[in-house]
Amino acid sequence: MAVHDHPVDERALVAWCDAARVAARRLAPLDRADKDAALEAVARRIEGSMDAVLAANDADVREARAAGLSAAMIDRLVLDPKRLQAVAASVREIAALSDPVGEIVGMRRLPSGVLAGQQRIPLGVIAMIYESRPNVTVDAAALCLKSGNAVLLRGGKEAKRSNLALGELVRAGVDEAGLPEDAVQIVPPLSREETKLLLGLSGKIDLLIPRGGEGLIRFCAEHARVPVVQHYKGVCHLFVDATADLERALAITQNAKLQRPGVCNALECLLVHRRAAGAFVPKLQALLDAGCELRGDEAVVALLEGVKPASEDDWGEEFLAAVLAVRVVDDLDAALDHIDRYGSHHTEAICSESNGHVDRFLREVDASCVIANASTRFNDGGQLGLGAEIGISTTKLHAYGPMGLTSLTALKWIARGAGQVRS
Amino acid sequence: MAVHDHPVDERALVAWCDAARVAARRLAPLDRADKDAALEAVARRIEGSMDAVLAANDADVREARAAGLSAAMIDRLVLDPKRLQAVAASVREIAALSDPVGEIVGMRRLPSGVLAGQQRIPLGVIAMIYESRPNVTVDAAALCLKSGNAVLLRGGKEAKRSNLALGELVRAGVDEAGLPEDAVQIVPPLSREETKLLLGLSGKIDLLIPRGGEGLIRFCAEHARVPVVQHYKGVCHLFVDATADLERALAITQNAKLQRPGVCNALECLLVHRRAAGAFVPKLQALLDAGCELRGDEAVVALLEGVKPASEDDWGEEFLAAVLAVRVVDDLDAALDHIDRYGSHHTEAICSESNGHVDRFLREVDASCVIANASTRFNDGGQLGLGAEIGISTTKLHAYGPMGLTSLTALKWIARGAGQVRS
Numbered sequence: 080m081a082v083h084d085h086p087v088d089e090r091a092l093v094a095w096c097d098a099a100r101v102a103a104r105r106l107a108p109l110d111r112a113d114k115d116a117a118l119e120a121v122a123r124r125i126e127g128s129m130d131a132v133l134a135a136n137d138a139d140v141r142e143a144r145a146a147g148l149s150a151a152m153i154d155r156l157v158l159d160p161k162r163l164q165a166v167a168a169s170v171r172e173i174a175a176l177s178d179p180v181g182e183i184v185g186m187r188r189l190p191s192g193v194l195a196g197q198q199r200i201p202l203g204v205i206a207m208i209y210e211s212r213p214n215v216t217v218d219a220a221a222l223c224l225k226s227g228n229a230v231l232l233r234g235g236k237e238a239k240r241s242n243l244a245l246g247e248l249v250r251a252g253v254d255e256a257g258l259p260e261d262a263v264q265i266v267p268p269l270s271r272e273e274t275k276l277l278l279g280l281s282g283k284i285d286l287l288i289p290r291g292g293e294g295l296i297r298f299c300a301e302h303a304r305v306p307v308v309q310h311y312k313g314v315c316h317l318f319v320d321a322t323a324d325l326e327r328a329l330a331i332t333q334n335a336k337l338q339r340p341g342v343c344n345a346l347e348c349l350l351v352h353r354r355a356a357g358a359f360v361p362k363l364q365a366l367l368d369a370g371c372e373l374r375g376d377e378a379v380v381a382l383l384e385g386v387k388p389a390s391e392d393d394w395g396e397e398f399l400a401a402v403l404a405v406r407v408v409d410d411l412d413a414a415l416d417h418i419d420r421y422g423s424h425h426t427e428a429i430c431s432e433s434n435g436h437v438d439r440f441l442r443e444v445d446a447s448c449v450i451a452n453a454s455t456r457f458n459d460g461g462q463l464g465l466g467a468e469i470g471i472s473t474t475k476l477h478a479y480g481p482m483g484l485t486s487l488t489a490l491k492w493i494a495r496g497a498g499q500v501r502s
Numbered sequence: 503m504a505v506h507d508h509p510v511d512e513r514a515l516v517a518w519c520d521a522a523r524v525a526a527r528r529l530a531p532l533d534r535a536d537k538d539a540a541l542e543a544v545a546r547r548i549e550g551s552m553d554a555v556l557a558a559n560d561a562d563v564r565e566a567r568a569a570g571l572s573a574a575m576i577d578r579l580v581l582d583p584k585r586l587q588a589v590a591a592s593v594r595e596i597a598a599l600s601d602p603v604g605e606i607v608g609m610r611r612l613p614s615g616v617l618a619g620q621q622r623i624p625l626g627v628i629a630m631i632y633e634s635r636p637n638v639t640v641d642a643a644a645l646c647l648k649s650g651n652a653v654l655l656r657g658g659k660e661a662k663r664s665n666l667a668l669g670e671l672v673r674a675g676v677d678e679a680g681l682p683e684d685a686v687q688i689v690p691p692l693s694r695e696e697t698k699l700l701l702g703l704s705g706k707i708d709l710l711i712p713r714g715g716e717g718l719i720r721f722c723a724e725h726a727r728v729p730v731v732q733h734y735k736g737v738c739h740l741f742v743d744a745t746a747d748l749e750r751a752l753a754i755t756q757n758a759k760l761q762r763p764g765v766c767n768a769l770e771c772l773l774v775h776r777r778a779a780g781a782f783v784p785k786l787q788a789l790l791d792a793g794c795e796l797r798g799d800e801a802v803v804a805l806l807e808g809v810k811p812a813s814e815d816d817w818g819e820e821f822l823a824a825v826l827a828v829r830v831v832d833d834l835d836a837a838l839d840h841i842d843r844y845g846s847h848h849t850e851a852i853c854s855e856s857n858g859h860v861d862r863f864l865r866e867v868d869a870s871c872v873i874a875n876a877s878t879r880f881n882d883g884g885q886l887g888l889g890a891e892i893g894i895s896t897t898k899l900h901a902y903g904p905m906g907l908t909s910l911t912a913l914k915w916i917a918r919g920a921g922q923v924r925s
Contacts, residue, residue: 104842108866181865189887193876200868202898281723285898300704304724306899327921334923419527441916442604443531445623453616453919462924463915464612475625475708475912476729477900489898492886493864496876498750500757501885 087266087273089280095264096283099204099229102259106227107201111178113258114225118174121221121252122167128248129163135244136213143237151341155212156238166214166245169467173221176466179485180227183493193499197490201227203285205487206277207469208233208299210291213241219288220249220263222469226487229262231284233277235291236268271298278303286477286487288470308472308482312397313343313425315455318414318440320431321354327452328355328430329362332403335428335455337369341399343471344426344448344458348394348404350414356382356407363405371401378407395421411436418444424473426450426458447473447480510689510696512703518687519706522627522652525682529650530624534601536681537648541597544644544675545590551671552586558667559636566660574764578635579661589637589668592890596644599889602908603650606916616922620913624650626708628910629700630892631656631722633714636664642711643672643686645892649910652685654707656700658714659691694721701726709900709910711893731895731905735820736766736848738878741837741863743854744777750875751778751853752785755826758851758878760792764822766894767849767871767881771817771827773837779805779830786828794824801830818844834859841867847896849873849881870896870903 106114125132136158143153158166179199186196205228207219216232223230234242246265254260269277278287281304288308289299300309317335319328335346351359360382363373367385374389386405393404394417408414418427428450429440437451448458458480460468465483472478478486529537548555559581566576581589602622609619628651630642639655646653657665669688677683692700701710704727711731712722722730740758742751758769774782783805786796790808797812809828816827817840831837841850851873852863860874871881881903883891888906895901901909 107868187887189885191876191880191885193873193880193885195880195886198864200898203868301727306729306897324921330921330923338924437918441621441918445530445626446914448915448917450616450917451919453614453917453922454924456924457614457616457618457917457919457922458915462612462614462616463618463917464610474729475623475914479912480915489902491869491898492871492881492903494871494873494876494880494886495860495864496874496880498747498753499876499880500753501761501877501879 087269087276089276092277092280093283095231095266096204096280098261099231099264100283102261103201103203103227103229105259106224106229106262107180109227109258113256114178114227115174117224117253117256117258118170118221120255121217121249122170122174124248124252125163125167125170125217125245129160132163132241132244132248133158133160135240139238139240148237152237156241158213158241162214166217169214169218170221173218173225173467176225176484178225179488184490191499191501193494193496195492195494198493199488200491202487202489204229204231204283206231206233206284206287206305208274208287208289208291208295210235210295213238213245215290216242216245216265217249218467219469220246222467222484223487224253224258224262226484228487231264231266233266233269233274239268274298275302278305281305290470306477308470308478309474310343310471311473312423313345314347314395314397314421314423315344315426315428316348316350316418316422317346317428317430317455318350318408318411318418319352319355319359320411320429320433320436321352322432322436323352323355323359323430324432325355325359325362328359329365331428331430331452331454332363333366333369336366336403337371337401338456340401344455345399346403346455347396347398348406348421350406350408350417351379352414353378353407353409360405366403371403373403373405375405376407379405397423411439415440415443422446426455428453428455447471510692510699512699515700515703516706518654518689519627519703521684522654522687523706525684526624526626526650526652528682529647529652529685530603532650532681536679537601537650538597540647540676540679540681541593541644543678544640544672545593545597547671547675548586548590548593548640548668552583555586555664555667555671556581556583558663562661562663571660575660579664581636581664585637589640592637592641593644596641596648596890599648599907601648602911607913614922614924616917616919618915618917621916622908622911623914625910625912627652627654627706629654629656629707629710629728631697631710631712631714631718633658633718636661636668638713639665639668639688640672641890642892645890645907645910647676647681647685649907651910654687654689656689656692656697662691697721698725701728704728713893729900731893731901732897733766733894734896735846736768737770737818737820737844737846738767738849738851739771739773739841739845740769740851740853740878741773741831741834741841742775742778742782743834743852743856743859744775745855745859746775746778746782746853747855748778748782748785751782752788754851754853754875754877755786756789756792759789759826760794760824761879763824767878768822769826769878770819770821771829771844773829773831773840774802775837776801776830776832783828789826794826796826796828798828799830802828820846834862838863838866845869849878851876851878870894
């Protein structure tokens with residue numbers, strides 16, 4: 080079966096998982112060259128069949144417009160030749176990444192004389208549930224292939240035709256390279272009840288990655304009997320210390336808040352040391368001038384005209400818009416307490432020239448990425464040198480932060496002896 | 503509050519988790535010396551208060567005998583001065599292990615100029631649900647302390663008094679060293695309904711580790727809304743290849759099956775290459791002589807008197823006793839297929855002088871530990887150089903195999919810049 084369609088019952092889901100398992104077993108021992116050849120074939124297929132994908136996408140977009148989806152949603156959905164070219168380029172970038180599978184770490188001779196260490200292996204069968212852009216279909220498939228995993232892709236219903244068209248091309252490329260096409264299966268958009276069935280397939284799915292709004296992720300976490308990596312919201316803070324270089328602090332604030340306000344590593348709350356407030360807060364006029372709304376505590380309101388009074392609800396809020404909460408704090412400890420209480424374990428930053436404060440901040444803040452003297456926007460798989468990312472985890476189990484290829488693998492123990500037994 | 507008692511409602515469980523969180527925040531930035539000092543104080547308290555622990559244990563044992571618990575269960579429960587001395591020694595061994603927290607890996611300058619890498623941090627709050635020996639209470643507390651985690655310990659009701667007495671000593675030692683005593687909390691034996699409440703505390707517990715029978719682990723996996731590391735049964739195989747050194751193969755079989763038949767890394771099924779069967783199967787007389795029951799397929803039954811015919815149920819069975827299933831297979835692929843179908847991803851071994859077959863087996867078998875030419879009994883935290891283990895995972899997320907100190911930590915990203923912003 081090529082790509083799957085309704086109706087979906089538990090038997091169908093199990094059959095797809097079983098087909099994925101068979102494919103995963105064939106992928107696991109492959110050498111890098113075989114996987115890279117498949118990815119190159121996928122990239123070529125996408126470049127060679129743009130018209131078919133664009134036609135499918137056009138139908139999705141027309142339906143989305145008719146259904147009254149927001150302009151932002153439609154912008155995420157739309158494909159054009161340039162975006163498709165970028166999708167193909169991204170597949171080639173994933174092919175160019177080194178293959179984590181097979182890596183052997185910590186091999187050493189133990190007191191028993193047995194030589195033992197760990198070897199990196201694929202997880203097996205990944206399921207991905209996502210709402211957003213059709214390019215995720217190809218990116219996720221490419222990352223799973225490269226790391227030797229089979230994947231079930233369940234995209235959003237608004238992108239159904241686009242995902243199917245892209246999925247067919249991916250499968251054709253995989254098949255052309257002699258790999259099992261069931262390594263990548265496109266699951267139709269599922270109802271909540273059907274999704275619950277999928278989430279319940281304990282033992283059939285090694286990792287579920289949900290990507291989308293908080294509602295989707297909470298639904299998956301609530302109903303999953305399979306392992307889930309969770310990414311809740313990004314409520315990112317920047318603490319401007321008493322010793323901060325204020326021009327740097329302003330540039331970082333502007334970049335972190337305004338470069339792309341709708342993403343999870345954008346800044347949501349600025350904490351300003353009381354001794355820096357008098358000099359720094361007036362500089363935030365630049366954000367007001369750029370159309371950013373500022374919501375401050377009393378001290379901030381007193382220092383800069385145009386700042387609206389913040390309410391308790393503004394602390395810990397993920398605005399995902401050109402809105403920034405601003406608070407004056409007494410010292411580093413107060414900043415750490417605020418972050419501990421209102422942060423979301425995503426990205427937290429400090430701007431400080433005090434080496435001791437930077438060290439404490441980096442060490443003590445519990446977040447997937449803790450940054451000193453740079454923009455929160457650097458918490459990103461590409462920026463951190465992972466290549467593409469398949470998701471981002473804000474919980475500590477298995478992965479914490481951007482998940483690249485290595486996060487799609489595990490380490491098993493291997494041991495070589497010469498007849499040793501335990502005494 | 504020292505150690506907790508009934509009644510247990512959700513509010514009480516949340517309060518204990520919150521106290522653990524406060525303690526975890528104090529533990530996280532500690533240096534190794536502070537944690538080791540607390541462990542030394544714990545070891546001294548145990549050595550100095552043996553009478554109190556033995557009296558509590560005696561009461562548990564008497565109640566267990568009156569309730570008709572099996573001799574094996576009672577043997578696990580009983581403490582004596584020698585066993586308590588071993589418990590204290592084990593705490594000192596954990597103190598002597600290097601501290602994984604704070605380790606920085608992969609720090610490098612990225613194209614943006616930002617210096618980024620990952621730093622190892624504690625998970626936070628661990629909950630452990632276990633049935634077995636009272637020494638687990640101390641071992642688990644020591645491993646969690648050393649790795650900077652707070653822990654809630656819920657032991658079995660048959661060991662209630664012993665666990666409370668040991669827990670008091672651990673907490674006193676922790677307090678004596680100036681660490682927060684709520685780093686270690688002894689939760690009373692919980693009913694199934696109370697356990698469900700604990701398993702549902704999403705966001706309050708960073709990792710749940712169940713240790714015990716398959717029923718307990720399935721119950722935890724089914725009801726958990728917190729991350730769980732799962733360890734199901736150990737159905738371990740040994741494949742004796744055509745080229746195997748048969749004396750080695752016999753010694754490994756005897757050790758793996760009979761040294762301690764009731765443990766999860768004991769051998770349950772022997773797969774013999776058809777070309778080795780004629781010479782090897784008769785050697786299994788040594789196991790029959792040692793009182794081991796053999797259940798074989800037709801070929802095995804024909805080669806050795808005293809072998810009982812195996813039924814389909816014997817493949818994939820975890821006997822946990824001096825019973826071994828034996829099957830003749832045509833080749834390495836047939837052995838791999840059998841293991842794929844009946845294995846439990848715990849420990850799988852090959853005995854072979856063929857380098858190619860050893861390589862394929864090590865690479866292709868999906869198990870937490872894959873062993874060539876040595877006993878399955880080497881899949882053990884101590885044997886593999888981890889020091890003590892807090893559990894063993896047969897699923898791939900976060901940890902696969904024995905879980906030592908490092909499995910109780912996570913890596914967060916840290917980044918240091920000089921004012922960089924994203925373009």
